[in-house]
Amino acid sequence: MKALVYFGPRDVRVVEMPDAKIEQSTDVLVKITTTNICGSDLHMYEGRTDMESGKILGHENMGRVVEVGKAVAQIKVGDMVCLPFNIGCGHCQNCESGLTGFCLTLNPGFAGAAYGFAGMGPFSGGQAEYLRVPHGDFNCLKLPEDAIEKENDYVMLSDIFPTGYHATELAGVKPGDSVVIYGAGPVGLMAAHSASIKGASKIMVVDNHPDRLKLAEEFGAIPIDFSKGSAVEQVLELTNGKGADKGCECVGYQCCDKHGKEHSNITMNELVQAVKATGSIGVVGVFVPKDPKSKEELQKEGHMDFDFGQFWMKGQRIATGQANVKAYNRQLSTLISVGKARPSLIVSHELSLDEAPNAYKHFDARDKGWTKVLLKPEM
Numbered sequence: 001m002k003a004l005v006y007f008g009p010r011d012v013r014v015v016e017m018p019d020a021k022i023e024q025s026t027d028v029l030v031k032i033t034t035t036n037i038c039g040s041d042l043h044m045y046e047g048r049t050d051m052e053s054g055k056i057l058g059h060e061n062m063g064r065v066v067e068v069g070k071a072v073a074q075i076k077v078g079d080m081v082c083l084p085f086n087i088g089c090g091h092c093q094n095c096e097s098g099l100t101g102f103c104l105t106l107n108p109g110f111a112g113a114a115y116g117f118a119g120m121g122p123f124s125g126g127q128a129e130y131l132r133v134p135h136g137d138f139n140c141l142k143l144p145e146d147a148i149e150k151e152n153d154y155v156m157l158s159d160i161f162p163t164g165y166h167a168t169e170l171a172g173v174k175p176g177d178s179v180v181i182y183g184a185g186p187v188g189l190m191a192a193h194s195a196s197i198k199g200a201s202k203i204m205v206v207d208n209h210p211d212r213l214k215l216a217e218e219f220g221a222i223p224i225d226f227s228k229g230s231a232v233e234q235v236l237e238l239t240n241g242k243g244a245d246k247g248c249e250c251v252g253y254q255c256c257d258k259h260g261k262e263h264s265n266i267t268m269n270e271l272v273q274a275v276k277a278t279g280s281i282g283v284v285g286v287f288v289p290k291d292p293k294s295k296e297e298l299q300k301e302g303h304m305d306f307d308f309g310q311f312w313m314k315g316q317r318i319a320t321g322q323a324n325v326k327a328y329n330r331q332l333s334t335l336i337s338v339g340k341a342r343p344s345l346i347v348s349h350e351l352s353l354d355e356a357p358n359a360y361k362h363f364d365a366r367d368k369g370w371t372k373v374l375l376k377p378e379m
Ligand code: NAD
Pocket: 038, 039, 040, 041, 043, 159, 160, 163, 182, 183, 184, 185, 186, 187, 188, 206, 207, 208, 209, 212, 226, 250, 251, 252, 253, 254, 255, 256, 257, 266, 267, 283, 284, 285, 286, 287, 321, 322, 323, 366
């Protein structure tokens, strides 16, 4: 089968790989119809992880079931399914509590398992023609009748829509709250969409890319361009000097365009200033150092200069972590189905798998208009 394979920093190629197949009786085999490029893929793409050469990328996957293992009871051949990026065993203490991002069986001792990721188990990604789904009954979300018609919406259930929603859950967003969201990438935009769905009274989205801020506006948010003055001051002005009730971090560790060098602590420290005293901050951005020179440097993952003093004085709370995608999927899927959620608004490109290397280049450079790329292997 054709697949997009990682060979080294900024070196991904579409090559022939052995066909994905059923390996365990609980597996499901899916023919991929849509697979997205995610900001999280860039941690591997840019060489910030110890991703091994030869691994297929891709954790935002959707497709048609073409084969099921003998022990699969619920999922049937022909079903259209979306695949949460976290893979759970379904039976451990965490999976049973809905914390499928932290399955204790498939990748014990770390942060759960996922498709096509560094450090999250041996599982191949879905930027390919076929994908093997372990524990298929648990890890497939069977989609309703309108799955094909609304494919570009439903595929967002694999990661960024529930992740944006998770950011608002971690921050405890309630109806009437004002919310500041750092990052107008796909995740930040989905956090804005989620805050709006939850009934937030004012949503402010911080970024410096006009095209992305324009999309934030389409989701009902006030755009805040940090290249045009202090984002914190703009938020304070919009909240009568008080600060936003809740904050979401949807940027993670990356080079900041404004300063031209790494400033991984900017968003966290600004959130402490832009959120009111006793407010809460939900952090879904991933903090992986840029260009680590050694294994030791990689292990310092996420160390930062954080203003704990001000955070403590303001009596704020922070919650973090991967989205437990499965926990939100049923409800978010229903919202798409009835037309109350439209995550596909952010889609900028629908391309064939062959065009993936070029798409990575543009998305990585955050080139104008490259907001969210969907790859269609059947194209
Ligand atoms: P992205 O890189 O496309 O978007 C990040 C945005 O942040 C960009 O638009 C960039 O311009 C903006 N930005 C950079 N510096 C900023 C600053 N100082 N202030 C405000 N904005 C700034 O990525 P994405 O796909 O939206 O993902 C965002 C983060 O979420 C990544 O770290 C990704 O790994 C993470 N993520 C986490 C989960 C999870 O389960 N927790 C799931 C998916 C993605």
